[in-house]
Amino acid sequence: MNDELNVIDNLDELGRFLLSVESGGLGLDGVEGVGMATNNADGRHFVAVFDSNHKVLHARWITKDVFETGKDMVRNGVKPKH
Incomplete structure (x- = not known):
C-alpha cells in the first residue's frame, strides 16, 4: 500500500479520494479504473x-464498513452534491 497508516474510514473520505483520482489530483498517469479488493494475505480491504x-x-x-457501504x-x- 502507498500509505500504511492513512486508512479511509468513512464514505466522505472515500468520495474525496475518488474525486482526486478523477480530477488528476494524485498525479497518476494512465489511470483506467478504480476498484475495491481484499488482500489475500491478511484479509484487509483496500x-x-x-x-x-x-x-x-x-x-x-x-x-470493513467502507468496503461494505462504498461499493456503489x-x-x-x-x-x-447540490
Whole structure:
C-alpha cells in the first residue's frame, strides 16, 4: 500500500479520494479504473487505482464498513452534491 497508516474510514473520505483520482489530483498517469479488493494475505480491504494492464498505480486501505457501504460509490462514481 502507498500509505500504511492513512486508512479511509468513512464514505466522505472515500468520495474525496475518488474525486482526486478523477480530477488528476494524485498525479497518476494512465489511470483506467478504480476498484475495491481484499488482500489475500491478511484479509484487509483496500481501494486501488489501476492502469490498462490492471497494474495497481495507487492504493489505500479502507475499513470493513467502507468496503461494505462504498461499493456503489466506487462502481458508479461520486455524485455531485447540490
